[in-house]
Each structure stands twice: as structure tokens, then as C-alpha cells.
Amino acid sequence: MTPLTYDGKITFFERFEADILSGAKTITLRDESESHFRVGDRLSVSTFETGRHFCDIQVVRVEELAFEALNSRHAVQENMTLEQLKAVITEIYGEIDTLYLIEYRLL
Numbered sequence: 001m002t003p004l005t006y007d008g009k010i011t012f013f014e015r016f017e018a019d020i021l022s023g024a025k026t027i028t029l030r031d032e033s034e035s036h037f038r039v040g041d042r043l044s045v046s047t048f049e050t051g052r053h054f055c056d057i058q059v060v061r062v063e064e065l066a067f068e069a070l071n072s073r074h075a076v077q078e079n080m081t082l083e084q085l086k087a088v089i090t091e092i093y094g095e096i097d098t099l100y101l102i103e104y105r106l107l
């Protein structure tokens, strides 16, 4: 079998791992420091807390998104309610105006 070559790495909090692996969470919303991902990139995914690798993903969409434009479709793609999603983003990034939506598929 040909080994996977990676274009980069990304980390997720452990609390999101099960949702990613089950396919319930198909996007992630990041700040400008993680806006460099490109469609087609194959990423090694590990936990933020310990760096444990738990899957590989391929980026299928990258889009700038205003916090104010977050809607219930984004929430479904994050497996949360819209209220929960806004609270999680604010908890992670504080007050933030511009996000980067990264949609991915599991490899």
C-alpha cells in the first residue's frame, strides 16, 4: 500500500474527536493563523492536548466567513446548535469578526 504523503497538519480539541471520526462534524472554523489551508490538502490530524494522531483528512472547501454570518447550516456541520457554535468559537478565539471555514472529508 502506498503511504499517505501529507500537505500539512491540523489539531482539534479531544472533545471533537468522536464527532470527526463519526462524520458528524465536517467543518472547522479557524482564525487567520490557520487560513493557509488549500482545497485538496491532505492533513494529518492530531489532538491539540497531546498531539495524538487520530485520522487524516482532505480539505474540500476553504472560505472566509464573518462571525455574524454564522447560521444553522454551519451549526449542523459542526454537530451543534447555532447558540453552542457561537459560544464555542467565542470561548476559543474571544471576540472575533473573521473566521475561515474549512470543510473536509475523512481519508
Ligand SMILES: CC(=O)Nc1cc[nH]c(=O)n1
Pocket (backbone or CB within 6 Å): 011, 012, 013, 016, 027, 028, 029, 030, 048, 092
Ligand atoms: C485546536 C483548535 O483550535 N481546535 C479547533 C478550533 C476551532 N474549531 C475546531 O473545530 N477546532
